[in-house]
Structure formats: structure tokens, C-alpha cells
Amino acid sequence: MSEYILEMNNISKEFPGVKALSNVNFKVKKGEIHCLVGENGAGKSTLMKVLSGVYPYGNYTGDIVFKGKVQQFNEITDSVKAGIGIIYQELALFPDLTVYENIFAGNELKKGPFVDWNKTIVHATGLLEKVKLKVTPETLIKELGVGKQQLVEIAKALSKDVNLLILDEPTAALNEDDSENLLVLIKELQNQGISCIMISHKLKEIINIADKVTVLRDGQTICTLDASAGEVSENVIIKHMVGRDIEDIYPKRLDRNIGETILELSNWTAYDSQLGRNVVNNVQIEVKKGEIIGIAGLMGSGRTELALSIFGNPKNYKLQGNMKMYGNTKVLKHTSEAIKAGIAYVTEDRKGDGLFLLQDIKSNVSAAHLKGVSKRGILNLNEEVKVGTEYKDSLYIKASSLEQIVGKLSGGNQQKVSLGKWLFTGPKILILDEPTRGIDVGAKFEIYTIMNELIKEGMSIIMISSELGEVLGMSDRIYVMAEGSIKGELTMEEATQETIMELATQ
Amino acid sequence: MNFFGEAKALVKANIRDYGMYIALVVIMLTFTIMTNGLFMSSRNISNLLDSAGYIAVLAVGMTLVIVIRHIDLSVGFLAGFLGAIAAIFLTQMGVSVWITIPTILILGALIGMVNGVLVAKIGIPAFVATLAGMLIFRGALLQVTEKTGTIIIKDDQFNAIGNGFIPSIMQINGLHLLTLLVGLVGIILFVYNEISTRRNKMTYGFEVMSNGLFSVKLVLISAIIGYITWILAGYNGLSWTVIIMIIVVVIYHFLTTKTVLGRHIYAVGSNPEAAHLSGINVQKITYIVFGSMGMLAALSGILFTSRLQSATTTAGTLFELDAIAAAYVGGVSSAGGVGKVTGAIIGAIVMACLSSGMNLLGVGISYQYMIRGGVLAGAVIFDVMTRKQRA
Numbered sequence: 043m044s045e046y047i048l049e050m051n052n053i054s055k056e057f058p059g060v061k062a063l064s065n066v067n068f069k070v071k072k073g074e075i076h077c078l079v080g081e082n083g084a085g086k087s088t089l090m091k092v093l094s095g096v097y098p099y100g101n102y103t104g105d106i107v108f109k110g111k112v113q114q115f116n117e118i119t120d121s122v123k124a125g126i127g128i129i130y131q132e133l134a135l136f137p138d139l140t141v142y143e144n145i146f147a148g149n150e151l152k153k154g155p156f157v158d159w160n161k162t163i164v165h166a167t168g169l170l171e172k173v174k175l176k177v178t179p180e181t182l183i184k185e186l187g188v189g190k191q192q193l194v195e196i197a198k199a200l201s202k203d204v205n206l207l208i209l210d211e212p213t214a215a216l217n218e219d220d221s222e223n224l225l226v227l228i229k230e231l232q233n234q235g236i237s238c239i240m241i242s243h244k245l246k247e248i249i250n251i252a253d254k255v256t257v258l259r260d261g262q263t264i265c266t267l268d269a270s271a272g273e274v275s276e277n278v279i280i281k282h283m284v285g286r287d288i289e290d291i292y293p294k295r296l297d298r299n300i301g302e303t304i305l306e307l308s309n310w311t312a313y314d315s316q317l318g319r320n321v322v323n324n325v326q327i328e329v330k331k332g333e334i335i336g337i338a339g340l341m342g343s344g345r346t347e348l349a350l351s352i353f354g355n356p357k358n359y360k361l362q363g364n365m366k367m368y369g370n371t372k373v374l375k376h377t378s379e380a381i382k383a384g385i386a387y388v389t390e391d392r393k394g395d396g397l398f399l400l401q402d403i404k405s406n407v408s409a410a411h412l413k414g415v416s417k418r419g420i421l422n423l424n425e426e427v428k429v430g431t432e433y434k435d436s437l438y439i440k441a442s443s444l445e446q447i448v449g450k451l452s453g454g455n456q457q458k459v460s461l462g463k464w465l466f467t468g469p470k471i472l473i474l475d476e477p478t479r480g481i482d483v484g485a486k487f488e489i490y491t492i493m494n495e496l497i498k499e500g501m502s503i504i505m506i507s508s509e510l511g512e513v514l515g516m517s518d519r520i521y522v523m524a525e526g527s528i529k530g531e532l533t534m535e536e537a538t539q540e541t542i543m544e545l546a547t548q
Numbered sequence: 549m550n551f552f553g554e555a556k557a558l559v560k561a562n563i564r565d566y567g568m569y570i571a572l573v574v575i576m577l578t579f580t581i582m583t584n585g586l587f588m589s590s591r592n593i594s595n596l597l598d599s600a601g602y603i604a605v606l607a608v609g610m611t612l613v614i615v616i617r618h619i620d621l622s623v624g625f626l627a628g629f630l631g632a633i634a635a636i637f638l639t640q641m642g643v644s645v646w647i648t649i650p651t652i653l654i655l656g657a658l659i660g661m662v663n664g665v666l667v668a669k670i671g672i673p674a675f676v677a678t679l680a681g682m683l684i685f686r687g688a689l690l691q692v693t694e695k696t697g698t699i700i701i702k703d704d705q706f707n708a709i710g711n712g713f714i715p716s717i718m719q720i721n722g723l724h725l726l727t728l729l730v731g732l733v734g735i736i737l738f739v740y741n742e743i744s745t746r747r748n749k750m751t752y753g754f755e756v757m758s759n760g761l762f763s764v765k766l767v768l769i770s771a772i773i774g775y776i777t778w779i780l781a782g783y784n785g786l787s788w789t790v791i792i793m794i795i796v797v798v799i800y801h802f803l804t805t806k807t808v809l810g811r812h813i814y815a816v817g818s819n820p821e822a823a824h825l826s827g828i829n830v831q832k833i834t835y836i837v838f839g840s841m842g843m844l845a846a847l848s849g850i851l852f853t854s855r856l857q858s859a860t861t862t863a864g865t866l867f868e869l870d871a872i873a874a875a876y877v878g879g880v881s882s883a884g885g886v887g888k889v890t891g892a893i894i895g896a897i898v899m900a901c902l903s904s905g906m907n908l909l910g911v912g913i914s915y916q917y918m919i920r921g922g923v924l925a926g927a928v929i930f931d932v933m934t935r936k937q938r939a
Contacts, residue, residue, distance in 0.1 A: 356824050378827035387825065395821035400885050401814070409815055410826035412808040419808045424752045463826070 044110060047072045047206060047237050048093075053104035055088055055097065062088045063102070063261045070206065070254075075228060075238045077248045080258035081283055081454075081482035086241050089258070090208055094128045095121040109205065127199030128208040131480070133191050135183045142166035142179035145198045169197040173227055188341070189220030196227065207231065208239045213247060214480050217340045217508060218543070225251050243482055245276045257282040284484045291487065292515030295494045300518065301331030304502055305352075305471055306366040312351040312359035321347035321359065323526035329471060334493065334503045336517030338510065339546050344526035345506045346390055349473045353387040354380035381410060386469035388460055390476040390506070392453075396460045399449030403441060404430030406448050406459050411467040433462035438488055454485025461492065472496065473504045478512060490516060510539045522546050551760050558761070564879055564934045568894050571927070575898060579905030587905055590782035597780075598710070600900035601789035602627070602851040606871035607878065607892040608800050609844035612837045614875055615817040617884035618667060618674035620660075620838065621868050622681030623845040628864025629689040630656055630846045631853030635699040636692060638706055645705045652846045660842015661835050668834035682868070690861060699859040710855030713784040714791065723778070724785030731777025735770045742766060789851060793893070796844070800889040813837060818885030873920070874899050877927040881935075898923070 048070040055063040063085045070076045078086050092102050095115030106113045108124055115121045121128075135144050142159075145166050150157045166179040175193040183191060192212060199207055209228070213221040225247055228238055242248055248255060255274050257264040264282045267273040280291075305328065312322035322344050329335050337345050350357050352365065354377035365372050367383060374380045380387075389396040398406055407430050408415050415426040430444045437458040441451060448459055457477065464472065474493075478486045493503055493516065507513050513520060520532040522545035529545040559566055579587040586592060606623055613620045634652045637643040643651075659681075666677040693699060701707060716724045742765075749756050757765070780786055804810035815823040816833045824830050848867065853859050878895030880887030902923060906916045 353825075354827075376827070376829065377825055378829065381827040389822075389825060395819065395825055398815055398818040398822055398885070400818050405811065409811070409822075409828075412811055416808050421806050421808060421811065423806070424748055424754070427754060428752060467827075 045071055046107075047074075047109060049105075049107040050089070050093065051105045051107070053089065053092055053102055053106075055092055055102040061261055063092070065104070066258070066261070066263050068256055068263065069266075070237055070239060073232055073235050073237055074253045075232055075240065075251055076254045076256065077252040078239055078241045078256050078258065079243070079245075079248065079279060079283060080264075081484050084258040084283075084482075085261040086258055087210065088261075090128065090210065090239070090241065093121065094118055094126060094208065122202055125203060125205035126208065127202060127204035127206070129192075129195045129199060129210065129212065131211045131214060133188075133195055135191055135194060137182070137184035139183060140179065141170070141177060141181050141183065141186075141194055144183055144194055145169060145179075145201050147198070149202060165201070166197070169200055172200060173197045174223070187220075189216045189223070192216065192220070192224060193227070196231075200231075204236060206237045206239065208241075210241045211243065211480060212240065213242065213244060218510075219340075221247065243480065245279055245483075248279070249274055249276065255279060259283060259285060280483055283482070291483065291490075291511070293487065293491050293494055295497070297498070298332070298518065299498070299500075300333045301500070302368075303328050303330050304368060305329040306364075306369075307352070308364045308366075310348075310351070310361075310363035310365065312347060312355075312361055314347070314357070314359055321526050322351055324363075325526075325528050327521055327528065329502050329504060331470075331502055332497055332500050333518040334497060334505055334516055336513040336520040337504060337506045337523060338508075338513045338520055338542050339523035339529075341508065343523040343546065345523050346475055347526070348523070349387055349475055349504070349506060352380070353377060353385055353473060381467050381469075384468070384470035385473065386410075386464035386467050386471070387473045388464050388475060388477065390479065392456050392460045393449075397448050397456060397463075400447060402445045402447055403434060403439065403451075403459055404444045407433050407462045407466055410463050414466060429466060433459075433466065437462050437465075437492060454481035454488075457481055457485070457489065461489070465496075469501065471502045471504065473506070475506045476508060477505060478507075478509070510542055513537075513542065514539070551758070554758055554761050555764075558757075564931060565888075565891070567930060567934065568877075568879060568891060568898075568927075572894055572898050572901070575901050575905070579901065579908070583905070583908045586908055588779065590779050592904060592908070593776070593779050594783045594787060596900050596904040597793070597897070598787050598789045598855065599904070600896050601710075601793050602848040602855070603867065603870045603874055603899070604793050604893050604896035605796050605844045605851065606848045606867060607874035607896045608796055608889050609841035610868075610871045611875045611878065611880045611887045611889060611892040612800075612804070612813060613674075613841050614872075614880045614882060615885060615887045616813060616834060616837050617817055617820070617882070618834070618838075619872070620663065620674065620678045620681075620841050622663065622678040622685055623841060623848070623871065624864040624867035624869070625682055625685035625689055626656065626659060626842065626845045626864070627849035627852060627867055628859075628862070629685040629692070629849070631849030631863050632689055632692050632699065632859040634706075634850055634853055635701050635859035638701055638703050639699055645703060648706070649850060652850060653843050656846025656849075657839045657843040660845070661839040663842065664835035664838030667838065668831040685864075689863065693859060693861045697861065701853065701857050701859070707854050707857045709788050709792070710851055710853075711857070712788050714786050714788065716785055722782065724781040724783075727777060727781040727785035730786060731773060731781070734777070735773050738773065739766055739770060789855070792847070792851065796847070797889060797893050804889050809833075809836070814885055870899065871896075873924050876931075877924060879927075879931055881931070895927075898927075 046069050050066065050068040053063055053066045066085065066089060068089065080086050091097050093106060095118045098116045099114035108126070113124060136147065142163050146162050151161045151165065152158060163179050170177065170179060173193045173196050175190055175197065177186065177190065183194065186194070212224055216224065228251060232238060252274060253269050255267040257279065267278065307325055307327050310322060310325040311320055314321045325348060339345050351359055351361060354374045355361060356377050372383060374383060393399060398409060404426050408426050412421065415422055415429055427444060434441065434444060439455050439458045439462070441455060448456060451459065477489055497503060505516060514537055518534065520537050520542065522529045522532065522542055524546050532541060576587065606627070610620065630652050634648050637648040638645065663678055663681060666672045667674045714726055716726050718725050746756050746762065804813065812828050812833050815826065815828055816830050820830055849864065852863060874895035875887065875892050877898050878891030880891065899920060902920055903916065906919065
């Protein structure tokens, strides 16, 4: 047998009109952590779908050699049987079932025709220990945070005797602590002889963990870098990913033209009657014209809740305190009033509550400001196309046409559509919630550039982000949140990764 | 691109929409051949369209309800109940037709909005809320007709809605002149509208169909309108029911495709959370859609009562399911955000064609139900397959 557990040779896959993969070669050694990187749309997910049997044998050309045998997977269960476990970015757990039911869902342990629940619980306990998750197997999934749910997914994969574990952006939704834990776990699994393919956009963690890095671009293998030979570094990866040098991930902003205070919150408290607690607690902040405010903090620290409480309060929190815009007290009772007042909120979950995935680009762009393309309630569809084209061009949205369904765009392009939708409302304050989550380096750079242009035009941006690098690279001033409160305000001179984390974990 | 290449690309891109029209034509041709032309006779087509009317208007409303991810089971007996109220107004209370009809329509809209409030404000699942409504209106219908039994209506103006035809100015070779004129006006309006839309697009510099294909489209659709008009003119001409159907479709088609309200309805159906965050009042849209459904149920009740010239104790039975079937045959998706008003009408006509054709062939009622069920399943399967293909 060869030293490789997996060899994918000359894999090509075509969709109508697009060549998604052309002659891709990808090899993973036994017990190796192999990171797969590339911009969105480079073909990473497609390659993994070919490997796991989502696209059945015959649907692509080329060979998959796994454990020394040429494999012909017709469906996902075939690849699972062979020993390949895949964990998707969107977790596939049942929130109302327990941890042990989830781990063995579809793979139930049986005694005769019946499920053997006692055995299931015993095995589940063992697996939970293996992934270092300290919860009882009877816990309901919905009671766990995303980080712990991720671990349950891994336990589920381990329950099926995997030799090769595929993780698709496992840390995208995790905070720094949970990410760190996950990476430690992956290394431990490596020691137990499990090979791992990890798709990620976070270059730091790749450098931290990878034995090998393979870069895909436009459906082709660009190169495979070897960490032990010292070939893996942030600059090298980025260069191969985008096919050009990016001198700095964060574009420089030369003229900072900060004006008068636009938004002021004082003693701002939001009570969530469903959770029965204050999700935002006694917050004081101010936002000036032409500045980027960074709001840092861990997940669940109340950042999104703060944004929603400003943006017309769609979750119906009980609000207290005072909000002033341009010195006048404002009470916004509905998102439509917030939009009218000049606030826009680009949501953190673009697929969940940001975009109309079944609709095309132009109707998404116009959705929050149909007044701009209509007269007395009657739409001017041609005007809408014109507006759509303007944003498609100015935001560099890559799509075959304006009629393209938004659900089929890559993450970065979806984010730009979402951004376009809110820019069309003509906001004075733009709230960006995790503006670059799950999008590639090239698209990130474009979004940062756009942000800088908007600031130059006099807009103010509130940027909520879990990525410390982004907060440090883009902000003019940083508020750090934890447990619903502002724990501190930092100027750019004071702010470092350490000072932020210190406040966030107070 | 050459002519056929362009035509092929167009069909491919719109396979779901065109598939429905093709299915309708195939069904019509099949029945015409099997009945030796009797199916396409003027009299049969006229009857068929009249019998489709009260389901078609319900299907239009139901499509929008399903687009916003809800359902309305109450509309059948609501139609029956409001039809009976109309009959009572006309016979026992002596109210004139001109007051009765608007009152009933407004009453329907208000009852629909109550459904909307139950669903959007109080948060009861639409299935349950309207199931309750279905039981209540069934009881209410029995209650109001309890003493009298079937209420016979002798008002000629009211009965004309379901049985009458537009007046003929004169007959030419046995053809109904006013009907021909209406058809001609329809064709002219259609051609004018298409040409001005195209010109407007060109001034914006957008891509449009090539001249050849565009002319073929104009000629083809004009010919279809002309042919249907000619068939209808051979009997008694356009019926008031068909006129009402056309008005409903034109209004709702305009509303759904060309207005902010229409766009908001599809936005709510496609992603309610995103709609809310986009400043759309989801509750208000839900009230409006259910209100419109109630109003169309009232219209359906008026059409049906007028067609029977009486209000019966069982009027409206299973209308809601026929309307839901027509909406699904017409391409609405229960996942929300997808579905067209024109599709709903075609769906209703497809179902009416099946009934009429099978009646002419003397197919037993038991088989009729099975075949209609099969067509419904087939339409949805086709829908799912074409969606997958595009994905």
C-alpha cells in the first residue's frame, strides 16, 4: 500500500456552462492534517462533494483512490462505509433531540429490531470523552452553543470509524476559545491516526495546524505546500490564492475626516422577555460622522442584540434609555422607521435573514428601498435593472447576469448583494454584523475597500466582528462588549489583540 | 444567435411556465380527438370556462396565501355562507343587487382579515386557524339555511353573473359581434403593451428578444386570443363569469408583478425574517393577503350562488381543496415565495378541462377523482424536477 490514504487524480467536474474542477490532483498522506484553501468559488466544496459521493461516480471524471482502492461512491453512505466522515459548515443536527440520539442518528445501535438505548448512551459517553465535551449525553442539542455542537458533529463522525475526517470551515462560527479547543482536538485525533482535510479561510489557524496546504484557484490545483519544509506562510498562501500579491490585507485609509456626533446611546438597556434577562445592559456609545466604530467581543456578548435594538427593534425587546440622532431623541418602532431615519443593518447571517435566496440580484438590491424604483406604489422594472447594474458594477459582484438567483452565488458575492441592498437605502449609519464571515481573502479586501470609500463619502460604520485582526485593521475606535455591557472603549493606540481579549473575557 | 437557438434557450429558461401551457394544449387536443371535436365546440368551451370561474378566483387568492407560506381551508364554506347571505339579502330582505354585491365582498375581506390577525398577530398556525373557520362557516351556512332549506333567487341581474352573457350588438354569420370586438380590443391592447414594453427596454439599452422571435410570439398569442374569442362568439359570446375572471386576473397580475405591494408579498414568502429586517411590515402583508383571499371567497360565493340561481345548504363543499389543487397545478411552491396568478388561472382551467372532457367521454366519477389526483401529483412532480434541474 502507498503512503497516501487518499489520492484524487485528474478530477474534473462540469456544471452546465461552468467547469467547476479541471484536472485537480489532491493527495492526503496517512495521519496528515491537510488544509484546503482557495477563494470562494475556487472549487473546494465541489471537490469535497465529489469525494464524499454527493456527486455520484460517473458524474465527474478522474479517479478516487482511497485506502489503496479505486472507489466508486454512488451516494454519501458509500463514502461513510469506506471510512470518510464529512462535517459541513452548516451543522446537520436535530436541535430537539438529545446528544446521544444525534450522535447515532442514522446509525442506531440495535438489539434485534429495536434500538438499544442503554448501549447507545454508554457509547455516546465514550465518544464525548474522546472529543472532550463535558456534557451529559441526555442534553438537548439546542441547549448547547455552536462550539459544542461542532464537537457533537465530530463525535458523530467518530462513531462511524472514520479514517479520514473532512471539516468544512469548522471554526467559521466559533469564537477564539472554541476554535482553539477544536484545533487541539483535531491534533489529538491525528495522533490517533485519523487523517483530516480542513477547509478554512482563517490563515492563522491553518499555519498553526497544517502539515500540508493545497491551494485551489478557478477549479485547478495551484500548488501543495509542505509545512515541514517551511513553505507555509500567510503571504505565500494569499499569493497563490488570489494569484497576485496583496501587500496588506487591510487597505490603508489616508484621510480621516471625522465630524460631528450622529448617534448617541445613553443608559441603553434591552430586555428579552423570552430569555428573561437583559441582552443589552446600560450601554453608552456615540458614533461620529465618517468613522468606523469596531464592536469587539465574543459570541453571545450582546453585539447583535445591540445592533437590533438600534435598528427598529425587530425582536421586540423592552427598551430603556435614550437614543439620539443628530442631537434629537429618536424612538424607532419598526425596521421601516429605522431605515427612514438613515440606519441600515447588514445581518450576520446573510442566508438566514439577510437575503431572498430564491430571488434574483436586482430584486434583492431593491428590496429594502422599493420607493427608489417606484412611483405611487407602481414599480419601474427598468429603473430597477438600472439600479441593480450600478451596484453590481460598483461592488464588483461577480455573476452571469442580474437575473441570477442569489442562492447560487458564492458567499462573498452574496455578502456584496446584501451590502448593495443596504447601500441603496442611502444610510447615514451602516451597521455591519460580521461583514466578512465565511468569505475569501480577495472578497474581504474588496469589502474593506468599499467600507473606506463609504467613510470618505461621510457615512458612519458600526462594525461588529469576531475577527480581531479585522477590528484592529479597520476601526477608528473600538468598544469591547461582554455580557451585554460595554466593558471598555479603546483608541487605536491602546488597542491590541491582548487588550481587547482581556476586556472581552472580563 | 440564430432563431431556433434563441427559441430553444427561451423555452429552456422558462420550462416551468411553458410546461403548464403545453400541458393544457395537450389535454385539450387529446379530448378534442377523443370526442371527435365535441370538446372544442363553442358550447362546451363556454360552459367549461363558466364552471371554472368560481374555483379560478379562489385559486388566485390561494396562490398568494401559499406564496406567503400559509394556507386557507375556510374559503370553501366561507364562499357558501356568503353566497347564502347574498341570497337572503336579495330574497328575504329585498336589498338591491348593487348594494348586495359590494357588501358581501367587503364582508368577505373583513372575515379574511380576521384569519390574518389570528395567524400573524396571535400566531396560530394557518392550517388550524382556518380549519376552525371552515367548521364555523359550515355551521353558519347550515344555520342561515335551516328554516328555508335551499333559497331560490329570482333576481335576473344577480343570476346573470353566473349564467348571462354580454349583450350582442348584432349577429354576423351567427357570430357574437360584441365578443369579437372585445377579443379584437384585447389583441390590440396586448400587442401595444408588448411593443411599448420592448421599446422602453431598448431605451434603457437592455437586451430584448430578436425581431423574428418577437413577431412569432406576438402572432402566436394573438392567434390564441383570436381563436378563443371566435369559439366563444360561435355560441352566446363572452359570459359575465369570464369577464369577471379576466378582470380578477388582470388586476392581480398587475398587483403581483408591477407594484411595491406585490414585491412585498413575494419578499415575505421568500424569507419572512429578511423581509422584516428590510423594513417590510410582515403582519400587514399577512392581513392584506388573507383579506384578499376572503374577498375572493365572497366573489366565488356570488359566482356559484348565481350560477345555481339559489343558495344551497352544501354550497362550497371542497372548494378550498379544488382551489389548492389548481394553485399547485399552476406552479405555486409550498416553500414560499414562488407562484404566479396566471398560473393559478391556468391550473383552474386545466382541472375544469379534465372534468368537462371526462364527462363528455362518460368516464365514471370514481375514475375522474383518481385521474385528477394523478394530474395534481404529476404537475407537482414536474415542478420539483424542473426546479432541481435548474439548481
